[in-house]
Amino acid sequence: MSDELKRGLEGVLVAESELSHVDGEAGRLVYRGYDIEELARGASYEEVLYLLWHGSLPTREELDSFAAELATERDVDDDVLETVRMLADAGEEPMAALRTAVSMLSAYELEPDSDPADLEATLRKGRRITAKIPTVLAAFERARQGEEPVAPDGDLSHAANFLYMLTGTVPDDVSEETFDMALTLHADHGLNASTFTSIVIGSTMADVYSGVTGGIGALSGSLHGGANQDVMELLYEVDESEKDPVQWVKDARADGRRIPGFGHRVYKVKDPRARILEEKLRDLSESSGDTKWLDYTTAIETYLTDQGLVEKGIAPNVDFYSGSVYDSMGIPLDMYTPIFAMSRAGGWIAHMVEYQENNRLIRPRARYTGPETAEFVPIDER
CATH class of the missing domain: 1.10.230.10 (Cytochrome P450-Terp, domain 2)
Structure with a gap:
């Protein structure tokens, strides 16, 4: 085993993934083999989620069913919305409020006792998390403005519904298309810091709420998401x-x-x-x-x-x-990183499920640099 120190794990391979690949020399990003340009221009965010979670682009029938299931999960329990309002009133940062709210969502999970090894149940939970994050974020921003939350509209796309809940107005076609593209562009990006955090958490067989909450925490750092x-x-x-x-x-x-x-x-x-x-x-x-x-x-x-x-x-x-x-599009400055999280949650969930299919607890080593020996002195003699 090599004792070479790799700070930041740079250049260290820790997993294999079929989800996304970044070619930094060519300036190319692919999701499951598809160029990001094709997906951003030709597919909706819902199609991209389906691709990441299920391994292939959906048929029209599959997409309609998937999008409808996602839309039905958008409502958030009143207790969570009240907590979001309290955090807004207290002046909490949006990423911290999102981290708290996502963690709290697990208390209202429809399958609270499902085995983390049941990956289909994990995907169902992930779908609920992904659907509810826009509702949480829009409610938080409106609370900061002294306004009541706008209920989600199940007839709107994932992108359009967020902009609608944020502003109270259905977005025009250019804004909807642009925001949908932005979500697709940020959905996944290899083994970045927040994705790796989610995988590490998932490798312990913790639940998907823990993994997404951890991903939000990692993304909130200034060297990653800001x-x-x-x-x-x-x-x-x-x-x-x-x-x-x-x-x-x-x-x-x-x-x-x-x-x-x-x-x-x-x-x-x-x-x-x-x-x-x-x-x-x-x-x-x-x-x-x-x-x-x-x-x-x-x-x-x-x-x-x-x-x-x-x-x-x-x-x-x-x-x-x-x-x-x-x-x-009139989105407040400190909501940019939370929107990043809104999109990237889909990628975090996909990576957690993929890794858990052939799971091994992630447990790296650190080189000890402390003293070889230290003489213990009882507390009354120190």
Whole structure:
């Protein structure tokens, strides 16, 4: 057994998966063999969930049945909604509120005593979690605004229903399509930190609520799920400065500041998800007549590309455009990462089930660096 230390487990293979693959050199992401561009443009988020959970794209009949089952699970118990309201009133962060609410959902599970080894039951529970997260998040945001929650509409898609519950207005076609694409783009991405957290929890044969709650906790960290918010804060700062965006970036870099949304642990070229969201930002800008964020991001990307960052493997990632897309749809800044969790929960569930099919408890080692011996002294003599 090698004693070589691999900090962050970089380069260490710990599992095999059929779910998703990231080719960082080519800038390619696939879910079960399908290019993300094809899925984002041609399939709904519900189809992608079916693909991740069941191994193939659904037929029309299978999709209709699956989407209907998902829609019937959207209602959340009043006690959970009251807790969400209390957390909003207390000023809790959205990701922390979501973590608490998802954990609490298990108290109202329809199959509370099912064996974690029953993977079909795990998928049914996962479907309920996935359906209810949008309801929780929309209720939390409305509570912060002093408004009552909007009941889910079973006739709307997963994406449209969230925007409806958030705003009280059925979204237009461009917004629905864009948000659906964003959910698909974030549904899975290999063995990232939050997915690995969910798998580790699942490997103990803990229930799926524990795994999703753990995934939310991991995603809440600033090194994982918060970069889209960082990008948007940068764009706000550029706008408030009234400087040309390129000049602002020049000054920021001269001051030693890092530009968020550029660079990725895996991708060495432009993130394929960024290319798609850039197109949707263009559609949203044309629809609204407001091209400010599109103009800023395009100018910044062009400048940094001309400076040779992409040649050094520091290219735009998905976060560089997702924040602008969400802002264009009127979504609050600190809801960006919770929306990431809303989408990625589907991937966490798929990975937990896949790993548990051939489960082995994940139990790595640490190299001990403490003293070899220490003399014990009774407490009264210390």
